Amino acid sequence: MKISYQKLEDNLISNMRQVIYRYLTSTSLFFGFLFLLLFSNSVFSQEGDAAAGKTLYNANCAACHRLDKPMTGPALRYVEKRLSEEEGLDREWLYSWIRNSAGMIKSGDPYSVRIYNEWNQVAMNAFPQLSDTDIDNILAYTAQEPPAPVVAEVPVGGGGGETSGVSEKLILGALAVLFALLAMALILVRQTLKRFADAKGVVIEETKSTPIWKAFVQNQFLVLVTAIFFLLASGYYVYGYFMQVGIDQGYMPVQPIHYSHKIHAGDNAIDCNYCHSSARVSKHSGIPSLNVCMNCHKAIGEVAESTATAEYSKDFYDGEIQKLYAAVGWDEATQSYTGKTQPVKWVRIHNLPDFAYFNHSQHVSVAGIECQTCHGPVEEMEIMYQHSPLTMGWCINCHRETNVKVEDNAYYTKIHEELSKKYGVEELTAAQMGGLECGKCHY
Amino acid sequence: MKATIKLSLIGILFAGLVSCQKNSRPNFQYMPNMYESVGYETYSESDAFANGIEAQLPAEGSIPRGYSFYEIEDTNEGYELAKAELKNPTKDFTYDKPRAKELYDIYCGICHGIKGNGVGKLVEREKILGVPSYDDVGRAITEGSVYHVIYYGKNTMGAYKNQLNEEERWQVTEYVMELKAELEK
Numbered sequence: 001m002k003i004s005y006q007k008l009e010d011n012l013i014s015n016m017r018q019v020i021y022r023y024l025t026s027t028s029l030f031f032g033f034l035f036l037l038l039f040s041n042s043v044f045s046q047e048g049d050a051a052a053g054k055t056l057y058n059a060n061c062a063a064c065h066r067l068d069k070p071m072t073g074p075a076l077r078y079v080e081k082r083l084s085e086e087e088g089l090d091r092e093w094l095y096s097w098i099r100n101s102a103g104m105i106k107s108g109d110p111y112s113v114r115i116y117n118e119w120n121q122v123a124m125n126a127f128p129q130l131s132d133t134d135i136d137n138i139l140a141y142t143a144q145e146p147p148a149p150v151v152a153e154v155p156v157g158g159g160g161g162e163t164s165g166v167s168e169k170l171i172l173g174a175l176a177v178l179f180a181l182l183a184m185a186l187i188l189v190r191q192t193l194k195r196f197a198d199a200k201g202v203v204i205e206e207t208k209s210t211p212i213w214k215a216f217v218q219n220q221f222l223v224l225v226t227a228i229f230f231l232l233a234s235g236y237y238v239y240g241y242f243m244q245v246g247i248d249q250g251y252m253p254v255q256p257i258h259y260s261h262k263i264h265a266g267d268n269a270i271d272c273n274y275c276h277s278s279a280r281v282s283k284h285s286g287i288p289s290l291n292v293c294m295n296c297h298k299a300i301g302e303v304a305e306s307t308a309t310a311e312y313s314k315d316f317y318d319g320e321i322q323k324l325y326a327a328v329g330w331d332e333a334t335q336s337y338t339g340k341t342q343p344v345k346w347v348r349i350h351n352l353p354d355f356a357y358f359n360h361s362q363h364v365s366v367a368g369i370e371c372q373t374c375h376g377p378v379e380e381m382e383i384m385y386q387h388s389p390l391t392m393g394w395c396i397n398c399h400r401e402t403n404v405k406v407e408d409n410a411y412y413t414k415i416h417e418e419l420s421k422k423y424g425v426e427e428l429t430a431a432q433m434g435g436l437e438c439g440k441c442h443y
Numbered sequence: 444m445k446a447t448i449k450l451s452l453i454g455i456l457f458a459g460l461v462s463c464q465k466n467s468r469p470n471f472q473y474m475p476n477m478y479e480s481v482g483y484e485t486y487s488e489s490d491a492f493a494n495g496i497e498a499q500l501p502a503e504g505s506i507p508r509g510y511s512f513y514e515i516e517d518t519n520e521g522y523e524l525a526k527a528e529l530k531n532p533t534k535d536f537t538y539d540k541p542r543a544k545e546l547y548d549i550y551c552g553i554c555h556g557i558k559g560n561g562v563g564k565l566v567e568r569e570k571i572l573g574v575p576s577y578d579d580v581g582r583a584i585t586e587g588s589v590y591h592v593i594y595y596g597k598n599t600m601g602a603y604k605n606q607l608n609e610e611e612r613w614q615v616t617e618y619v620m621e622l623k624a625e626l627e628k
Contacts, residue, residue, distance in 0.1 A: 292606070
């Protein structure tokens with residue numbers, strides 16, 4: 001309701017462009033306010049270029065300092081103002097602190113020692129390369145007002161997706177209504193015609209004929225053909241049903257934390273081995289422990305606006321990150337672990353039967369096979385599912401078609417030569433190396 | 444009229460059968476006792492553990508074969524000590540550049556950048572900010588400090604000791620020092 005109203009209003013405004021002066025006062029007021037804001041900002045920071053400061057800030061400070069939330073170090077918005085008001089420290093103090101904080105702590109500067117102890121004695125890196133102007137620019141950036149909350153915009157943005165969905169539904173509904181009306185019209189026309197016929201005394205003769213099913217039963221050939229057809233068809237479906245028992249292709253369970261492979265492996269191009277690091281070296285491609293998540297999510301406490309999709313909102317994703325924090329026992333406010341952890345019960349998707357042996361490291365490290373060969377387009381999966389059937393026929397097929405990577409592998413030099421001679425080929429497939437022998441996987 | 448009723452009945456039956464397929468639960472198995480191991484396997488549920496967690500930590504004090512201790516502590520003093528003194532102690536260490544690069548690109552390049560200039564994919568997309576370049580003068584990294592930070596992590600960076608083993612850590616360290624030299628050129 002709200003959205004459509006908003007839209008209506010937008011339309012109204014665009015329709016009323018001709019009476020532009022009507023908004024003159026409010027526009028000028030708005031610009032005046034903006035100007036005031038900008039001006040007051042520049043008064044605050046005295047000098048320094050906030051835009052240049054942002055680049056410097058992101059390159060040097062942002063690893064440990066966020067503007068509005070504590071991270072490894074304190075939040076830095078209005079840092080200069082706070083220091084001068086609360087501690088009576090001027091910009092000179094900041095210059096020397098940023099360039100050599102360790103030296104100041106050693107020299108016993110009281111506030112330096114206090115802040116160092118307050119933040120669990122985490123030493124701040126020294127930045128001797130930053131000039132006075134650089135630091136001025138950074139301070140100008142930290143003195144900026146926070147951007148106006150974009151909350152108001154979000155529903156409109158989300159509404160964009162919704163309205164398109166709504167309009168689709170509307171069109172479908174309209175079509176349904178149209179067809180219903182047509183059907184009604186046809187029935188009405190038929191009734192009227194019949195009434196006319198009755199009134200005129202015309203009798204519509206209904207020709208008497210054997211009903212179609214009776215004719216069908218009387219024709220024994222047709223009955224036979226149909227019976228055979230039905231038997232074959234049901235045989236086909238029963239066979240198909242029995243063959244898919246035990247195959248979990250397409251299995252897509254609901255996980256305790258909504259982890260999107262699309263965002264991590266797709267959009268951000270994080271290598272599969274980053275999280276599933278044991279795939280390189282062990283039989284199992286392990287489920288990553290939560291400390292691996294925290295390698296990045298210590299710094300990423302919420303997703304960007306652009307991450308949200310029509311289906312999953314930013315709030316939803318942020319909630320999932322909070323689930324991670326709860327499980328790993330991370331307190332965002334103090335930026336430390338509470339020690340209260342809660343295991344996450346992930347649901348295993350890919351599962352080979354006990355009687356088949358499979359080793360990840362053999363395929364990932366030795367053969368150098370891409371993960372996607374078996375796991376499918378994981379980088380496009382919002383929710384992970386089993387892409388391949390994982391049946392024996394599927395394994396064997398790949399072994400028959402895939403050439404073994406023998407170059408630069410001293411282990412294979414001799415056996416490669418002998419086998420090539422035996423089969424009279426240049427390139428050996430996994431099958432020719434013994435990849436079809438029962439005992440290789442079943443023992 | 445009768446025919447339509449019959450047809451719709453068949454339709455409903457068919458729809459009922461088809462809708463039974465559900466992707467959120469695993470399929471039936473012929474003989475589960477052949478599919479599921481009797482013995483305890485990786486990630487298989489078991490009543491053997493009091494807390495019921497499948498991924499158990501090894502017993503306290505257990506050490507993998509060929510493991511050597513890293514004795515420098517995770518403190519500021521430890522960092523300074525490693526930075527000043529730590530050298531590669533592994534015997535028969537041969538630097539394998541292609542492998543080191545591969546490991547670096549997987550575990551480090553995503554933030555630190557393929558060239559080590561602090562602009563990895565995540566920094567480029569403004570997910571993680573403030574990743575320093577390896578030639579940062581304030582940090583002046585050394586072989587020892589690089590290894591120490593890979594082992595324990597520092598500030599926002601997490602520890603990588605469980606993703607890389609000792610030998611791999613030294614391979615990556617060597618590669619990082621190479622990138623640093625390249626950047627300082």
